[in-house]
Every structure is written in C-alpha cells, then in structure tokens.
Amino acid sequence: MGILYLVATPIGNLEDITLRALRILKEVSLIAAEDTRTSRVLLNHYHITTQLTSYYEHNKLNKQDVIYRALEMGDVALISDAGTPNFSDPGYELVRGAVERGIKVVPIPGANAAVAALCASGLPSDQFLYLGFIPKKDQARRDLFDRLRNERATLICYESPHRLGETLGVIAAIMGANRPVVVGREITKMFEEFYRAPAFAAAERYSNENPKGEITLLIAGQTDSGVWDEEQVRASLQKRIAQGESRSAAAKAIAAESGWRKGDIYGLDIEE
Numbered sequence: 001m002g003i004l005y006l007v008a009t010p011i012g013n014l015e016d017i018t019l020r021a022l023r024i025l026k027e028v029s030l031i032a033a034e035d036t037r038t039s040r041v042l043l044n045h046y047h048i049t050t051q052l053t054s055y056y057e058h059n060k061l062n063k064q065d066v067i068y069r070a071l072e073m074g075d076v077a078l079i080s081d082a083g084t085p086n087f088s089d090p091g092y093e094l095v096r097g098a099v100e101r102g103i104k105v106v107p108i109p110g111a112n113a114a115v116a117a118l119c120a121s122g123l124p125s126d127q128f129l130y131l132g133f134i135p136k137k138d139q140a141r142r143d144l145f146d147r148l149r150n151e152r153a154t155l156i157c158y159e160s161p162h163r164l165g166e167t168l169g170v171i172a173a174i175m176g177a178n179r180p181v182v183v184g185r186e187i188t189k190m191f192e193e194f195y196r197a198p199a200f201a202a203a204e205r206y207s208n209e210n211p212k213g214e215i216t217l218l219i220a221g222q223t224d225s226g227v228w229d230e231e232q233v234r235a236s237l238q239k240r241i242a243q244g245e246s247r248s249a250a251a252k253a254i255a256a257e258s259g260w261r262k263g264d265i266y267g268l269d270i271e272e
Contacts, residue, residue, distance in 0.1 A: 002029070002075040004067075004098045006091065008084040008110025011214075012189035014045050016111045022046055024108055029074035032067055034081045034090060050077075060090045064097055071103055084112045088132045088158060114156045117184035117216040120194055124221065127153035134159050134167055134217075141167065145174045149259070155219040164215055165207030171219060172199035177256045180220040186213035227259035230268075238270045 005024050010016040025031060025048050032055035033039035039052060053070075055063050055078065070076050080089035098105050118125050129148070134157050135141045148155060159167050164183070171179060177200040185193045191213065195202065199219075228236075233254060240250035251265040258265070 001103055002071040002073065003104045003106055004071060004095070005075060005077040005106050005108055006085045006095070007077045007079050007108040008112065009039070009042055009079050009082060011082040011111045011113050011116070011187060012192075014042060016188055017042075017046075018108070018110050021108045021110055022048070024075075025050060025077055025079075027075065028077045030067070030070045030076045032063070032076060032078045032094075034079070034085075038081045039079055055090060055094070057090050060093060064094055067094060068097065068101065068103075071098070077108075082111070082113075084110065087112060087114070111188070113158070113184070113187050113214065113216050116187050117182070117194075117218060118154065118156055121154070121182040121184070121218045122196060123154045123180065123182060123218055125154065127221070129153045129155050131155060131157040133157070134163070136163070138166075138170075142170055142174060145171055146261070149175045149261070150222045152221040152223070154221050157217050157219075159215045159217050161211045161213065161215055164211060164217070165203060165205075167217070168199055168203035168206055172203050173252070173256050175199065175219065175222075176259055182218040183211075184216040184218065185211060187216060189213070222259060228257075233258055233260055233265055234268055234270055237265060237268060241270070 005028060007021050007024055025043065028050060031039070031050050031052050033052055034056045036052045036054050053066065055067065067076055078085045078091055078094065083089070085091040086095055095105055114130055118128055129151060135144060168181065171181065178198045181197065181199050181202050183195040183202060183206070236254050237250055240253065241247060247266060251262045254260065254265050255262040
C-alpha cells in the first residue's frame, strides 16, 4: 500500500515551495490536484511530469475510489490550487477514508495564507482561532461575529473582495468600532498589502474602493480594557436617551463601543 502525501504548494510566489515537496511530487505515481490547469503551471515551472488527476469539491466523493486504487499501486500526492490541502480546501473526506483503510498519511508542510498573515499582522499570535470562509448570508455572518465578540484569541478568516466592506461594517457594529483589524491582500504576490486599522476605518475604506485579489482578514481578540463596566453603559444610555435617541438606536451605538451586547444594554433599567 502506498503513502498519501498532503503537499503544500505556493500561495502566490512559485519560489515558496520546499525541496522535499518538489522531490515528493516527482517521485509519486499520481498527483491529485484541485485544478489540474492551475497545478500544471507549477509543475511545468519545476519540470515535473507526474501524472495528474482532478480532485475538487464537486467530484471529490466520486474520485476517492480512483485515488484509493492508485494507492494500492504506489504513492499519491494531494495538492490544492494554493497553500496547504485540507485547509479550507478539499481533502478531509479523502484523508479520513485513508486513515480508516490503514493508509499512511504524511503531511509535507509549506505555504499557508492564514499563518503567513498572522505572522505579519502585528496582532497576538500566541492564541488564534481560524474561521475559514465567512458565511455569505448576512444573518449567518452577524450570528458568527456576535458569538465571537468576547473571544480573546486573534480571529483569522478568508473573505471575498466584493464582500469585504460589508463584513468589516458588521464587525464594527457588533464587535466594536475600534476593534483592531488587519486586511492581508495578495500575500506573497507582487501587490501584497497589509492594512491595519480600527474596524470602522477599515469598513469605510473598503466600502469606498473595490479591492482585488485574495483577502485574509484578521480581527484582534477581545481584551478586558475594551469592555465598559455597567456604570459606564448605564450613564451613556441615559445620556443618549435624554438627548432624544430611541432606546434601540442608543443601545446599538453603545454596543459598537462598549463590548456589550445590544440586547443587554437595551434591557438595563435607567431613569428616563
């Protein structure tokens, strides 16, 4: 029985691949690639002629038996379009099935956009929570950030460029306008950029411009210093209502600054 290798490939710059990865890709009998056309660019660059087969989201269940049969004859490498396979890319079902069949699974580490962005972000890296791709539907997105608003670890996620401004706006509204965020764009590529700002400023920027390329978004974890005590919240709520704001509007505005949930603020007893 052969070995299933999980081989990390570059996320942009073709030089970001290990010597071990190149050797494995040359030695295996088959490479299962998320997109054979994309992978062929990398393989041609390094003069690798190993046979390719496709393995992607919409054919992965049907293709598993083909790969398992290939493993009976020799080693197979799994690669994604870019980065580490099975990290927000197809691979979980294949690896799980290989483990169940007693097939040896060997990771060949390398490039990963989430880890690269975290290292360069300037945010704490001792604890982090990887969220994968942000939900496309607005309510699911809001529920996600509401659930994580008090999470202390740095949050890492991937987002589409055309939804980035909206997502940052949700973060500012739910997690706090001044919550530090970092937008990593086109990491390792020619137009690599890291933008560091409070959530409200980042939301304003990316709502007024159309960023291009692949986006990795990082959000600072909650800290005790960012959460108001109850006396501050009550005083602010009372002041805003006295100035003519509705309770609902005041609670929403205070939630964006205080680290409190809007519903908890709305339910506070104050003199009106």
